[in-house]
Amino acid sequence: MSQSPIGTAKPDLDTPALCLDIEAVEANIKRMADLFRDGPVRLRPHAKTHKSPILAQMQLAAGAIGITCAKLGEAEVLAAAGIKDILIANQITGAGKIARLVNLAGYTAVMVAVDDATNVAELDTAAQAKGVRLRVLVELNIGMERCGVLPGEPALALAQRVAASPGLRLEGVMGYEGHTVFIQDPQERREKTEASVELLVDTANLLRRHGIPVKIVSSGSTGTHLITGRYPGVTEIQAGSYITMDSQYRDEVGIDFAYGLTVLASVTSVPAPDRAFIDAGLKTLTRDFGLPKVIDPPGWDLTGLSEEHGHLHRAGGAPLRTGDKVEIVPNHGCTTINLHDEYHVLRQGVLEAVWPIAARGKVS
Amino acid sequence: MSQSPIGTAKPDLDTPALCLDIEAVEANIKRMADLFRDGPVRLRPHAKTHKSPILAQMQLAAGAIGITCAKLGEAEVLAAAGIKDILIANQITGAGKIARLVNLAGYTAVMVAVDDATNVAELDTAAQAKGVRLRVLVELNIGMERCGVLPGEPALALAQRVAASPGLRLEGVMGYEGHTVFIQDPQERREKTEASVELLVDTANLLRRHGIPVKIVSSGSTGTHLITGRYPGVTEIQAGSYITMDSQYRDEVGIDFAYGLTVLASVTSVPAPDRAFIDAGLKTLTRDFGLPKVIDPPGWDLTGLSEEHGHLHRAGGAPLRTGDKVEIVPNHGCTTINLHDEYHVLRQGVLEAVWPIAARGKVS
Numbered sequence: 012m013s014q015s016p017i018g019t020a021k022p023d024l025d026t027p028a029l030c031l032d033i034e035a036v037e038a039n040i041k042r043m044a045d046l047f048r049d050g051p052v053r054l055r056p057h058a059k060t061h062k063s064p065i066l067a068q069m070q071l072a073a074g075a076i077g078i079t080c081a082k083l084g085e086a087e088v089l090a091a092a093g094i095k096d097i098l099i100a101n102q103i104t105g106a107g108k109i110a111r112l113v114n115l116a117g118y119t120a121v122m123v124a125v126d127d128a129t130n131v132a133e134l135d136t137a138a139q140a141k142g143v144r145l146r147v148l149v150e151l152n153i154g155m156e157r158c159g160v161l162p163g164e165p166a167l168a169l170a171q172r173v174a175a176s177p178g179l180r181l182e183g184v185m186g187y188e189g190h191t192v193f194i195q196d197p198q199e200r201r202e203k204t205e206a207s208v209e210l211l212v213d214t215a216n217l218l219r220r221h222g223i224p225v226k227i228v229s230s231g232s233t234g235t236h237l238i239t240g241r242y243p244g245v246t247e248i249q250a251g252s253y254i255t256m257d258s259q260y261r262d263e264v265g266i267d268f269a270y271g272l273t274v275l276a277s278v279t280s281v282p283a284p285d286r287a288f289i290d291a292g293l294k295t296l297t298r299d300f301g302l303p304k305v306i307d308p309p310g311w312d313l314t315g316l317s318e319e320h321g322h323l324h325r326a327g328g329a330p331l332r333t334g335d336k337v338e339i340v341p342n343h344g345c346t347t348i349n350l351h352d353e354y355h356v357l358r359q360g361v362l363e364a365v366w367p368i369a370a371r372g373k374v375s
Numbered sequence: 376m377s378q379s380p381i382g383t384a385k386p387d388l389d390t391p392a393l394c395l396d397i398e399a400v401e402a403n404i405k406r407m408a409d410l411f412r413d414g415p416v417r418l419r420p421h422a423k424t425h426k427s428p429i430l431a432q433m434q435l436a437a438g439a440i441g442i443t444c445a446k447l448g449e450a451e452v453l454a455a456a457g458i459k460d461i462l463i464a465n466q467i468t469g470a471g472k473i474a475r476l477v478n479l480a481g482y483t484a485v486m487v488a489v490d491d492a493t494n495v496a497e498l499d500t501a502a503q504a505k506g507v508r509l510r511v512l513v514e515l516n517i518g519m520e521r522c523g524v525l526p527g528e529p530a531l532a533l534a535q536r537v538a539a540s541p542g543l544r545l546e547g548v549m550g551y552e553g554h555t556v557f558i559q560d561p562q563e564r565r566e567k568t569e570a571s572v573e574l575l576v577d578t579a580n581l582l583r584r585h586g587i588p589v590k591i592v593s594s595g596s597t598g599t600h601l602i603t604g605r606y607p608g609v610t611e612i613q614a615g616s617y618i619t620m621d622s623q624y625r626d627e628v629g630i631d632f633a634y635g636l637t638v639l640a641s642v643t644s645v646p647a648p649d650r651a652f653i654d655a656g657l658k659t660l661t662r663d664f665g666l667p668k669v670i671d672p673p674g675w676d677l678t679g680l681s682e683e684h685g686h687l688h689r690a691g692g693a694p695l696r697t698g699d700k701v702e703i704v705p706n707h708g709c710t711t712i713n714l715h716d717e718y719h720v721l722r723q724g725v726l727e728a729v730w731p732i733a734a735r736g737k738v739s
Contacts (some may be wrong), residue, residue: 026739033735104654126644375392
């Protein structure tokens, strides 16, 4: 549990502390919800970013139609918090997990992605044995070359299998244009995103021409929400990172949601005037796609992360002393949050709550 | 909690599962302990790797003289398990943490590293107020250019301050030759390691010539244990990774402790005969210094880690199907373990226990 009592001012928090600027988070939630409030595309935010039932409930209260997650363990945490409409945007395989999934389907309207006929048969058998009808989206590979069946005929064939499975209810199709999300040129990002999403929508229409109802056409991310989220035929998007933002989205593709997530660290060592070390290394911050950024104090750069230390270099700011606080914006919020057990929730710079990151580590 | 009951065979574990081959771990513990059982250099293993009181107790039972850790939160977990002689090989700064540290010193013989005169004064004041005598090592920068005072006169000056502080007990000096640990050429690694450690030993002797007793001269890692651990004047080494090993140490510098740590994953998607995806991505495995390695099945390589997926490419093995299990050796055990809540402890391939990774996430 946090060492910092409610009411603590941010500079006095015990460190390293994962901090939520709750006003920025609330503004981000509202801004994205408002973009999709009136349809035709709706918002099903991805909880893999925040891993927190209370943040998911805030997203639903603001207008989201349901929640997306990546793992069965995350879905179980969300369902235990009373969330009713959950997409696991991933394949669930293995007898033990499939048993958990169909049991969960007895409590909440969970959906799961499929891209394999054997997996479809296993899910169908388990759902029938449990007496539930499991909601399914057929996942398509729309150019990322990760999971998913190919668009067109292969997707149709799998959808027909799902439609013929008494234990399953085919809700629609999903994809992920992950290969276009970080294309820096806006025009190229738009063209490649639309080319990907067109494959998804075309396949949805192919299914419909074969008499298979397709209610859901789901894709999209924070990076493409204004492209995929405006594409005719898409029904919902899965944006996640916007809730807290990170320097990766801001710096690489200019997405301008507010920074709602920072790590407060303390200087532990100043061995030279231009060099300092903080108590936040690779167990506190991640560098999946680049280094996190110092936002305070000015004039100091984060130049490296070793296991237990963050390495700072002075580019012109005032000297640092041991015990000084340093505030950092993560490069990748999703994996950074996954290192921490709790959020320090700050309003007007004062600790208002400590929230468990309830789905942290729920990778199974 | 693990979904897998005691007695489960490894291939049937719920995944992803962090697995300890406890026989390999026991052999690694014994092998390293035996190397340093008779001195003059002794072993104080680094618990930042395993974060587990029971593994620390096994290291002590095998002959270690105490435990090293990186964070005050880790020391608190170890102390709560009854461990008595703990080195926090790091600086502790800030009034709140220093208060926790001197309180902990009332229960267990904790030591802390210092490299700053102001920090020394703060520790001294807090220790006197609490009525404890806090054990201190002066940390030297012996070439890694991270924390630490410079060897020679600067270290002497700081040691004299510590020696003059009624609340502190100067136990000795420490360093870390982290810049030599992964030098691949054995001769170059030896020469640069010895040049670094010489700075530490020479400074210890300088202090002694000035009438300051130096009991502890501590440095070293798994990568340099046979160099630093045999260097005259060193009294203890801080090796950590050897207990479970990882592919970084094996592949880069040929350290041949046994692989005791693996991640068991499941295939979730096989979109093409030469491409498969597993349920272990960046929230289950780390790629700090390179990608983890598939050890089973043969003929499949891990070619990438995205947030929720591991990407496998077939280089010649038998086809994979959804639900198949894949066993992987982490590239960096320390940061991989820090992602997980528990060890699956396997003896002869059967689940014997599930151990909490009690100090996971204790970065504060």
